[in-house]
Amino acid sequence: MDMVTRMVSERPVVIFSRSSCSMCHTVKSLLLEFGVNSSIYELDEIPKGREIEQALLRLGRNPIIPAVFIGGEFVGGATEIISLHLQRSLQPMLKNAGAL
């Protein structure tokens, strides 16, 4: 099983990020405000960061961060998350995944 596939099935909300990226910061803060306890992987800080990067590229993500997975499914980057939020679709999605 792909490394990323295994990681994203372990928790309701998984975010791949870089600590230096302000777009990632926006997405992390937004989910935090919802009260979600996301699993956050800072690719610039963890040993297997490069490996995960490669796996995300293979999944078709480019550019790769932020990458948000809800309920094991790839949902999107900052644009998608913010637009789901504006459409009021984000909270139901989080509830269904057991994140709220």
Add this chain to the structure above:
Amino acid sequence: MDMVTRMVSERPVVIFSRSSCSMCHTVKSLLLEFGVNSSIYELDEIPKGREIEQALLRLGRNPIIPAVFIGGEFVGGATEIISLHLQRSLQPMLKNAGAL
């Protein structure tokens, strides 16, 4: 003279950026739309990128990118440039610096 100080006095508009950063992309596109011929330095692509990073940190910029200089003066990052644009103050500033 500080390396950055010299670089920013050479052209009316100078942007320090990273090619991978979408916030930097937004700022570069915005200035391009104005018809400005900015001097763009991608810190992740040029040999003296690390040196410039250090110089920007010494100038008190943190986080450092994007960093926009107009007429040799530090104006701000993405937030400042976008807010100046919304206040209709950006174009006059560019004109005064001879960038338009």
